[in-house]
Amino acid sequence: MEVVAARGSLRAWVPRGLLQLDRWDGQQASGDGLVAVELAWMDGRLLAPRVLSDAEPRPHSLALPRFADPHVHLDKAFTWSEAPNFTGTYDGALAANLQEHRFRTKEGVLERGDRALRLACSHGLRALRSHIDSVGPGAAASWSALLELRSRWSHAIDLQLVALAPLDYWSSAEGLALAQEVGANGGLLGGVLVPPFRAVDVRRQVHVLLDLVEKVGCGIDLHIDEAGIQPAAGLNQLLAVLDQRPCSIPITCSHCSSLGLASRDQQRRIAERLAQHQVAVVALPLTNGWLLGRQGDQTPVLKPLAPIRTLQRAGVTVAVGADNVVDPWFPVGDLDPLSLMASALPLTQLAPWERLGLAPFTTAAAAAMNLSWTGLLHNGAPADLLVLEATSWSEALCRPKRRVLVAGRWWSARSR
Ligand SMILES: [Zn+2]
CATH class of the missing domain: 2.30.40.10 (Urease, subunit C, domain 1)
Incomplete structure (x- = not known):
């Protein structure tokens, strides 16, 4: 320095x-x-x-x-050129992601992650929460690299790490071992809760996850309802479980896109219950706007997106994150919070000159990440x-x- x-x-x-x-x-x-x-x-x-x-x-x-960005994926940042998703669909992104994960190396994650953190810092970010693909061939390499990067950048950036795994993984012996490791490393547990699914299975899996985080003592950040079907299907299951057994651990729900497709009454009721259970929401308009709501060769005019204003009115902490940067899920980005605000402007109509328009990128993002400042x-x-x-x-x-x-x-x- x-x-x-x-x-x-x-x-x-x-x-x-x-x-x-x-x-x-x-x-x-x-x-x-x-x-x-x-x-x-x-x-x-x-x-x-x-x-x-x-x-x-x-x-x-x-x-x-x-700034603080509450939702990124540093393990796969800048992999678009080796794993492009020219269809621009969710399924296409997942397939390309899984393919890239098979050949992911620690050196590759270190190089790309370091580039991402350098950009993030020079653009004015002080904290990031990164999800990490934590099951499968590239998982160990990704964790090893990101723990090293967290330490390398700790003087300038507070990097939070979330173990992204299928929800049912946390019910397995391997899941328990991973949770203990993640907890020991100060990380959070993540998961994917997207329809279609069997409600009874999902409720059981959520129960197990809540028990697990209380035992291990780490937070939860779920990819939930990143979909254009069955509005709020995942949130309804999560809230049903929370009604039965409240959780003392901070919970973040990332995406909540299909909630925006529910009726206004449903949105309001779910928002109130999220506030009651102190669940924070991270809206991710760029990746959602690119992947979801596709209608063949038609231009979609209705986009699944978390209903930010309704959630704020109910008292929910709502942040906005960048999500994917030049990876199979979204082809552009350079970890610039100003760019995120500018790109989100037409999608969310959040005006930075209004307190509630600015909060999702600043104070609410810090609150969702439980930052001390x-x-x-x-x-x-x-x-x-x-x-x-x-x-x-x-x-x-x-x-x-x-x-x-x-x-x-x-x-x-x-x-x-
Ligand atoms: Zn994500």
């Missing part, structure tokens, strides 16, 4: 909703919901933000807390900033020049 001062300051616009002042004197935000402030830091921590007076020059930068800028918060050459959200989402501050030090390509 290059030698730089451990203290510094800058003047920038920051979102009103991410600013926590010791005292708020009724300063007005701009139409973009931005407030002009001076941010200073020392020894890796922010000092109290100071709102600029109207007499002071307006800043030329926009500062945001470094939610991303609010306040006295004593980590000096972790993404600073953009922009003075509005419109400019910010056009990928302007940026600088990244990591624990009070400017990040450079040479930083490690």
Whole structure:
């Protein structure tokens, strides 16, 4: 890491909703919901933000807390060229993924994962939760590589790892052994709960999984209802089990796409039950928008997507993640949170100048990941900033020049 001062300051616009002042004197935000402030830091921590007076020059930068992405797949990132899915379907993606997994090596995951983390850090991410294909020929190599990368990047990125396995795997002796290993490594258990399935089998498997995480002491993050059929079929089974035996362990439901196809009443009722059980939701509009809702050669106008607003209104923590990056499930991406926000804009209609439009990419993402810092800028918060050459959200989402501050030090390509 290059030698730089451990203290510094800058003047920038920051979102009103991410600013926590010791005292708020009724300063007005701009139409973009931005407030002009001076941010200073020392020894890796922010000092109290100071709102600029109207007499002071307006800043030329926009500062945001470094971002958290609650759902990626670093083990398969950048595998599109060796395992393309030209059909663009879910089944095609799965087949290509399984083929790639057969020949996956630790060296390959290390090289691609390192590239992904370097991009993520330089683009302003501070935390990522990555699912890992954890059953089959490439599983051991993937885990070994990602544990190494987690350690290699720990000074700059908080990397959470989730063991992605078929749901019934957790009922087997091998599943128990894997769960213990994952728990010992501070990971989470994942699974796939997508129709069609037999409800009675799924409920039993969910029971076993809940027992298992309580025993091992790690969180759960499920791929659930990533489908365009049988709206909320998986969520209904999960909630039926949670009604019988509440779980003390944090649960995240990723995707929840088909819930968006349920009636408004059904969406609202399920959202309320998710809130009651404190289940967080991660919406993944890019991969869903690409894979789901295909209708042959017709242009689909109805896309399965988690009903973010309904979930938020019910009190559910809802985050948005990138999901797949240049792999069989989605052919583009470069782990840039600004790019994700811009791409999600037409799919989700989440406006970053509104508190609930910005939260899924910032504070709610941190909450879904149970990070110690939610991303609010306040006295004593980590000096972790993404600073953009922009003075509005419109400019910010056009990928302007940026600088990244990591624990009070400017990040450079040479930083490690
Ligand atoms: Zn995923």
